Amino acid sequence: MAGTFVVEKSRNGKFRFNLRAGNNQVILTSGMYAAKAGALNGVESVRKNAADDSRFTRKTAKDGSAYFVLTAANAEVIGKSEMYASKSSMENGIRSVQANAAAAKLIDRTT
Numbered sequence: 001m002a003g004t005f006v007v008e009k010s011r012n013g014k015f016r017f018n019l020r021a022g023n024n025q026v027i028l029t030s031g032m033y034a035a036k037a038g039a040l041n042g043v044e045s046v047r048k049n050a051a052d053d054s055r056f057t058r059k060t061a062k063d064g065s066a067y068f069v070l071t072a073a074n075a076e077v078i079g080k081s082e083m084y085a086s087k088s089s090m091e092n093g094i095r096s097v098q099a100n101a102a103a104a105k106l107i108d109r110t111t
Helices: 036-049 087-100
Strands: 004-009 015-020 026-030 056-060 066-071 077-080 105-108
Touching (some): 015 087, 036 066
Antiparallel strands (some): 004 015, 015 026, 056 066
16 A cells, blocks of 8 residues: 555644555654645655655654654755654654655645
8 A cells, every 4th residue: 555645734724744654654744834835845845855865864852762854955854753662663664754755645635
């Protein structure tokens, strides 16, 4: 089962997207965008940048959880992962983004 990008509108009127793996688990979440077009551009940026491992910044939260951030060529953050219990789980998350992003179907839940 292929991954999906799900674009949603929040209660405050802003937009965001989640990249979900084939098992429907969220593997990347965007920041908030003022306009739907911004969120859609963010989806395309994930598709473009996910294949480049150097675009992933591996981080450790204060509680020791591992997570990653995907950035564009201009170093702007495109999306962030969930918190992982181990670095190996985080690496699996990165591989999942890389495997799913290019061909992921777009689901628009903004209407």
